Amino acid sequence: MLSDKKIAIAILNYNGLGLLKKYLPSVIEYSNNKISSIYLIDNNSRDESLVFVRKNYPHIKIIENKKNYGYSKGYNIGLSEIKSEYYVLLNNDVEVTKNWLNPMIELLESNENYATCQPKIRSSHKRNKFDYAGASGGFVDLLYYPFCRGRIFNTIEKDKGQYDNEKEVFWSSGACLMIKSKIFKKLNGFDSDFFAHMEEIDLCWRLKNLNYKNYCQPKSLVYHSGGQTLDESNPKKTYLNFRNNLIMILKNENIFKVFPIIFIRTFFDFFASIKISFDKKNFFHTLAVLLAYTAFTFKIPKIIINKKVWISNRANPKKIILPIKYFFMGKKRFSDL
Known part of the structure; x- marks a missing residue:
């Protein structure tokens, strides 16, 4: 599926009708359509997700997977059909804000070795706090327990601007991840055996082992609902x-x-x-x-x-x-x- 736009915003969806109704309007409003196209990669939803998108947003390109492949394989299959210079992998429960794309793409274009970038991610439910899944950039300790600028285990900080500096990180969050498409393909995408969870950390680690770098660009801001695929109690x-x-x-x-x-x-x-x-x-x-x-x-x-x-x-x-x-x-x- 050839795109004439530099950025492909790829939203993975499975039975997410309610989420699409709530969060898709912000993606439409704040994504610069001169440089970006929006794709919905659907993991064989059984609700009315596709009917809703086709009726209300006919310009969104839809890729239909044959079954629910999960995050990793679902994205691998869907992105293989999209030809753009940059991919933005965006959860269907993310609200974006004005000018969210430009700071990230400007950062990645500034250096050939910069492979991925995430925005600052706040919680949709407590909007002055960081989000669990990424906050202001991800790290790991010596035993490879993941944590973030703004979130350690279940302690989540208020965003007071304390982590607003652009920073190299160990991993960029899969809730909203911009990546150069040629590098994603070079690594053959995500590890499909993961199904869901930790796949972006694995990807970013493999990138680092090839001397690429991952970044957080807090000039870009999004809000993430979280826990929509699998609840924390599951x-x-x-x-x-x-x-x-x-x-x-x-x-x-x-x-x-x-x-x-x-x-x-x-x-x-x-x-x-x-x-x-x-x-x-x-x-x-x-x-x-x-x-x-x-x-x-x-x-x-x-x-x-x-x-x-x-x-x-x-x-x-x-x-x-x-x-x-x-x-x-x-x-x-x-x-x-």
Whole structure:
């Protein structure tokens, strides 16, 4: 599907009629149609999503996937049909603001090695606070626990402008991710085995191992609802987060470091599983973590066979162990780390 526009805004959708009604108008209003086209990649929705878009926004190009492939494979298939210089992967529960595209594309065009960029992401529900999924740019600690400028574990900061500087980050959020299309294709896109969750961190890590850089550009601002695909209380979300994080580590870390890291992780993850179950009053979250480790164990041979990075890991994680900083030292803001 050839586009004459520099930017393709690609919105992945599955049964998201209500979200499209609420959030799509801002994308239409604030996206510069001189440089961008909007695409809806639909994962075989069973609601009236496509009817609604065709009736109300006939200029939006629709790509219909044959089934619900999840985030990773859904985007891989959909983006393979789009030819633009830049992709913007946008969740269907994101509200964009005026001039949201220009600061990001200007940043990526300033350097050939800049591969991805995310905006500053605030919560749609508490609009003066950062959003859980990305905030003002993503990082990882020595054990590859992800956190953000503005969000560490479940502690979310108010946005007071404290992280408004443009900054290189470890990962850009998949809620709103601008990426050069040639680089996305060079990496063969997301890892389809992830289905959903952690796939953007894995992608950004693979980019870093090829000497590319990921950025956050806070001059661009969006609001994210979050938890629309899988609610935080759903044990499947816990399962995917833990399983995919382990897969990501084995894929991308130095082979001599990876198993000691995973060994240490098992202790922290065991206690994390109990805490999550206690906080959510649902024992199935502990079971979800055990199942995640079981599924990961069965995948180890395949991951090692396909492993691209054996020695050279350019990830450069933060030189901290986040659970110790957070739970034992009380460091709950990014600026305190």
